[in-house]
Amino acid sequence: MSVPERQRHFASDNYAGICPEAWAAMAEANLGHAPGYGDDRLTAEAADLLRETFEADCEVFLVFNGTSANSLALASLCQSYHSILCHETAHVETDECGAPEFFSNGTKVLTVHGPDGKIDPAIVDHMVGKRSDIHYPKPRVVSVTQATELGTVYRPEELAAIGARARANGLRFHMDGARFANAVASLGVAPKELTWKVGVDVLCFGGTKNGMAAGEAVVFFDRSLAAEFDYRCKQAGQLASKMRFLAAPWVGMLRDGAWLRHARRANEIAARLEAALRRIPAVRILHPRQANAVFAALPPGAADALRARGWRFYDFIGGGSRFMCAWDSTEDDVRALADDLATIVGTR
Numbered sequence: 001m002s003v004p005e006r007q008r009h010f011a012s013d014n015y016a017g018i019c020p021e022a023w024a025a026m027a028e029a030n031l032g033h034a035p036g037y038g039d040d041r042l043t044a045e046a047a048d049l050l051r052e053t054f055e056a057d058c059e060v061f062l063v064f065n066g067t068s069a070n071s072l073a074l075a076s077l078c079q080s081y082h083s084i085l086c087h088e089t090a091h092v093e094t095d096e097c098g099a100p101e102f103f104s105n106g107t108k109v110l111t112v113h114g115p116d117g118k119i120d121p122a123i124v125d126h127m128v129g130k131r132s133d134i135h136y137p138k139p140r141v142v143s144v145t146q147a148t149e150l151g152t153v154y155r156p157e158e159l160a161a162i163g164a165r166a167r168a169n170g171l172r173f174h175m176d177g178a179r180f181a182n183a184v185a186s187l188g189v190a191p192k193e194l195t196w197k198v199g200v201d202v203l204c205f206g207g208t209k210n211g212m213a214a215g216e217a218v219v220f221f222d223r224s225l226a227a228e229f230d231y232r233c234k235q236a237g238q239l240a241s242k243m244r245f246l247a248a249p250w251v252g253m254l255r256d257g258a259w260l261r262h263a264r265r266a267n268e269i270a271a272r273l274e275a276a277l278r279r280i281p282a283v284r285i286l287h288p289r290q291a292n293a294v295f296a297a298l299p300p301g302a303a304d305a306l307r308a309r310g311w312r313f314y315d316f317i318g319g320g321s322r323f324m325c326a327w328d329s330t331e332d333d334v335r336a337l338a339d340d341l342a343t344i345v346g347t348r
C-alpha cells in the first residue's frame with residue numbers, strides 16, 4: 001500500500017507554515033532598506049505592541065527560537081552556582097541540549113514531579129528548604145511552561161501561588177511561553193493575568209508555534225533583570241542583523257489580534273480531535289486537554305498503522321501519542337485522522 005501524502009500533520013505546531021498576517025507583514029517589511037540590529041521602525045513597533053498587549057512597561061528582545069530565549073533569559077537570572085527548578089517534562093530540561101546550563105556557565109537544572117506537567121507551589125518550599133548548605137546549588141529561579149508540555153494550562157491562581165512561593169524564598173519566576181498564546185486563548189484572560197500580575201519576571205513568548213516563520217520575544221517585566229541582555233543575545237548569535245524580519249511578524253500578529261485568533265482556532269480543533277478520539281473506545285485520553293495538544297494511549301500497533309497511512313505525530317512526550325494542532329489544522333484533518341484510527345482499531 002502506498003503511503004498517502006498528508007498536507008498537514010499532528011506532529012507539532014512547528015510543522016505548520018506561516019500564517020497570512022505574519023506573511024503579509026514580512027512582505028511589507030521587504031520594501032526598501034532599513035537600519036540593522038533593531039534600530040528600525042518595525043522593531044520599535046513590535047516592542048510597543050508587546051507592551052500594549054501586556055499592559056506593562058516591559059523590556060523586549062526578539063530572538064530566533066525558544067531554546068535561546070529560555071536559556072539566555074534563565075542565564076540572566078542566575079549565577080553559575082545557582083539552580084533552576086522546573087518540572088521534569090520541561091523543555092528547558094528535556095529538549096534544549098543543556099543550553100540553559102551552557103549559557104549560564106553551569107547553573108544546574110533541578111527537576112520536580114507533578115501531575116499533568118504542572119508544578120505544585122509547595123514544591124518550591126520543599127526544594128529550597130531541603131538543603132541550605134554550601135554544597136547544594138542554590139535555587140534561584142522557578143521555571144514553568146505555559147501551556148505545559150503535556151497540553152495543560154496553569155490557571156492564574158495556580159501561577160500566583162507559585163509566584164508567591166518563589167518570592168517568599170527569594171527566587172525569580174521564569175515562564176516558557178512557547179504556547180503562551182494557546183494558554184491565553186484557553187483561559188480567556190488578559191495576558192497580564194498570567195504574567196506580571198502573578199509575579200512572572202520574564203516570559204519567553206513564542207511566535208513560531210503561533211504562526212510565524214521564526215521568532216520568540218523575551219519579555220522582561222522587571223526591567224532591571226534585562227541589563228546587558230543585548231550583549232547576551234549578541235554573544236549567543238541571537239542578534240539579528242536584519243531584525244525587522246523578526247519584528248514584522250509580531251507587528252502583523254499583534255496589531256489586529258491574529259495571535260489570539262490563531263491560538264483559539266488551534267485549541268478548538270484540538271477540542272474536536274479530543275471529542276473524536278473519545279468516541280473510539282480503545283483510545284484513552286491521557287492528560288486534560290486544555291490547549292492545542294491531545295495526548296492519547298493507543299492500542300498496541302495502532303500508532304504504527306497510523307504512520308503507515310501517512311500520519312505523523314510524537315510518541316516521546318507524556319507517555320502516549322501526542323497530537324498537536326496548529327493555526328491551520330482543519331476539521332477535515334481531524335475527521336480523516338479519527339476515521340483512520342477507528343478503522344485501524346476495528347470500530348468502523
Ligand SMILES: Cc1ncc(COP(=O)(O)O)c(C=O)c1O
Pocket residue numbers: 064065066067068091145148149176178179208
Ligand atoms: C515548551 C517548549 N518550549 C520551547 C520550545 C522552543 O524550542 P525551539 O528552540 O525549537 O524554538 C518548544 C518547541 O518545541 C517547546 O515545546
